[in-house]
Amino acid sequence: MSRMNKHANADATYDMELSPEEQAMLRGEKGEAVQEAIRLQIEIAKFWGAKRMVPVTNVHIMGDMEVLGDAGKDFLTSVAAKNARAACATTTNPRCVDFAFADRLGQDPEIVGKEMQVVSLFKTMNIAPVNTCINYQTVYQPHVGEHVAWGDTGTVIYANSVFGARTNFESGPAALAAALTGRTAAYGFHLDENRKGTFLVEINFTPNDYADWGAIGKLVGEMNQNYLAVPVFVGAGSPSSDELKHLGAALAAYGSMAMFHMVGVTPEARSVEDAFGGKQPSHVMSISQADIDAVYASYNTNGNPLDLVVFSGPQLSILEIAKLADLFRGKRVKPGTQVIVTTTNGVKSHARQIGTLQTLEEAGVLILEGVCFYILQNLSQMRESNGWMNVITNSAKLANNVGAHKLNGILRKTSDCVDIALGTGA
Amino acid sequence: MEQTKAITVNRAFGDIVEGEAIVSEEGFSPRYDLDRWSGIISRPGHKLEGLSITGKILFFPSAKGGVAAGWAFHDIKHKGLAPKAFVFGVTNPVMVQGAIFANITITEGWDCVPHDVIRTGDIVRVDPQLRRIVLVSRK
CATH class of the missing domain: 3.30.499.10 (Aconitase, domain 3)
Structure with a gap:
């Protein structure tokens, strides 16, 4: 310095x-x-x-x-x-x-x-x-x-x-x-003064997957790229920590945003008035099931194989690992397809104690610790040597960030990602 | 006689620099959009895809997510690939922290749309002390 x-x-x-x-x-x-x-x-x-x-x-x-x-x-x-x-x-x-x-x-x-x-x-x-x-x-x-x-x-x-x-x-x-x-x-x-909401987002459907929450973050972030923009969500139900994680990661990745409120969920948003602190929202966004369906429909495989499925960005919690283990239990990743999970040393250790790590490994899933997929050293060379073109993921953040490595990120719901990995879906 | 073409910015850091402008309609992230080994915008579909940022004065409407800029700007500076200045409409702290750490001129906010005054290829001067960007010569 x-x-x-x-x-x-x-x-x-x-x-x-x-x-x-x-x-x-x-x-x-x-x-x-x-x-x-x-x-x-x-x-x-x-x-x-x-x-x-x-x-x-x-x-x-x-x-x-x-x-x-x-x-x-x-x-x-x-x-x-x-x-x-x-x-x-x-x-x-x-x-x-x-x-x-x-x-x-x-x-x-x-x-x-x-x-x-x-x-x-x-x-x-x-x-x-x-x-x-x-x-x-x-x-x-x-x-x-x-x-x-x-x-x-x-x-x-x-x-x-x-x-x-x-x-x-x-x-x-x-x-x-x-x-x-x-x-x-x-x-x-x-x-x-910078922590109050600046615009309102009405959620008019029931998100039921991490990818849905990431898709909301993508839509809101892309439309409002501004560090000091603070969306206030209403109608979002009572999301889990992992769901909020995917929402926040996508808002930050697509919109460069650093804060949101969710009325009745986050601590500075006990009510809409509390979240806006007396200010008027600059505008109102509404997000419907059709909007989310359009996000999923916007991705194109370009006719290339779906042979790389990644769960990463952010790293997976012990609960996300458990859900994945349920979906992969007793099954095998299809030949020629690579499935990668990234998590922490601690989560991987717990998953081993619980047995969910072995379940995933037996299915042919590679679990990396202490890393995130899109920052892996040599990722562009890995893409070339493996012939990877598409990345299927349930993380909207990851679907965005892999573009830097000339990979085509495709957002899909978690179960759809697993089906693709197993060769039972497309 | 043509009136002096100038843009006033809200915030600024760094040395006075003069160079060729690239005016982008799309925001920027050094981690997601840039090949940090060549200085070329590499993200497929980016409006500046294929252009080199090295030695240029870059106008971006916004900053994209990612905290990587802090180290990335320092890295490209040491590789001789850095631009002369970043001119943002709206930026985020990471871009500013990174530019200051790497001693690259950076500004935020403008009183008119850059496209109305400056086009890609023009030579411009950025004066952080005066918070002013002046058109020196047309392409």
């Missing part, structure tokens, strides 16, 4: 209110790494007009070799060498390598080695490499009003919406800075 000096020195504090401790950080009294971190944070604060910092209790950081590149890894190495240590509980997002399966997936041994070094660097900095994008289900659940600094958009929208906690999208370098200083700039969703 020393590259910030030129800009930071020109107008180091502008008109921010810095506490004595923050001023000490800026003077370098807490070490060089912390000084550089707070300089970056002040420059970010300046862009957004933040007037102060807020202490954070928890940080979640993205940092895998697929996105770090050598430059990012070198940066982490330099920060760690300055005796940097996380000032609050800090965890990591998924990696791009499951070390147990790197060879089988044909991943580059050199980058796999570097990924191991990155994990080690995080540990050195007192950052726990839990490698999950479902930290909100498996690691830490902040309470209403609690300020955190989370990376991965799906974690952010879940924290703001379902917990009523407060965070912006924090990219890797920004989250690392928050970990080192124990605070972040007060802008965006840390502030009351």
Whole structure:
């Protein structure tokens, strides 16, 4: 973060209110790494007009070799060498390598080695490499009003919406800075004024699959691409944690959104009036069964085989694994088809204890831990070597994100995905 | 004499830069839309598919999801593939954090639709201090 000096020195504090401790950080009294971190944070604060910092209790950081590149890894190495240590509980997002399966997936041994070094660097900095994008289900659940600094958009929208906690999208370098200083700039969703609903979404059907919830997120997100847009859902029933997870992940992926309200479900939406805080919605969307059917109908196989089925993005919870195990029990994935599930080390371990892991493995499903499918190192090469063209998935987020690897994502309901995997559906 | 063509932006960071503009009708994500090994927009169907962003001044109406920009901008900067500036209509914190970390000029918000003033291929100057983007010469 020393590259910030030129800009930071020109107008180091502008008109921010810095506490004595923050001023000490800026003077370098807490070490060089912390000084550089707070300089970056002040420059970010300046862009957004933040007037102060807020202490954070928890940080979640993205940092895998697929996105770090050598430059990012070198940066982490330099920060760690300055005796940097996380000032609050800090965890990591998924990696791009499951070390147990790197060879089988044909991943580059050199980058796999570097990924191991990155994990080690995080540990050195007192950052726990839990490698999950479902930290909100498996690691830490902040309470209403609690300020955190989370990376991965799906974690952010879940924290703001379902917990009523407060965070912006924090990219890797920004989250690392928050970990080192124990605070972040007060802008965006840390502030009351940005947390009210901005438009209304009426759900006029009964979603009955994770894919339905993702399809809602896709429709709402695509039509309203704006970080500060906050949809208020009514008529959505009482969705489960996993259903809210798929909704939020899709809103974030398609709309760059960081918060939603669901009347009667999320804590800052006890009523429509509560959710909007006296403001008028800018517009109203209605979503019907026909709209969702149109989403499913919009995907085209382009005449290519349906030989890759992926359950990932976000990683699966223990309950999602159990549902999949029920669908695959006693059956076999059709020859020539690859089925991949990604989850956390902890969930995989629990699934093994319960027996659902063995059920899936016996069906021929590959379960990867600590990774997410679309960030796998070498995914484009895997696509080429396996001849994959289409990805069938029940995750709307994944259907979107695999496009970067020239894969054609196709959203289908969970049971339809399983039928395709077994060769009993199309 | 033609009036000076300029856009005023709401927020800005970085050095003054001058270069060739690419004006996009579609938003942008460095992880989902960009090949970070070539600097070329790679996502099939993206309105800029096949164009290189390297050394350009990029006008995007919006930012797409993904926290990857923080490291991705730093990565492409070190690979010599970075654009000179990002000019967003509406952006998100990740783009800003990433651009500031990589020391790439970035702005958000505009007082007129860029297409009314600037076309792809024009040479423009971005001045973050003045929060102003000026047309230097037509293509």
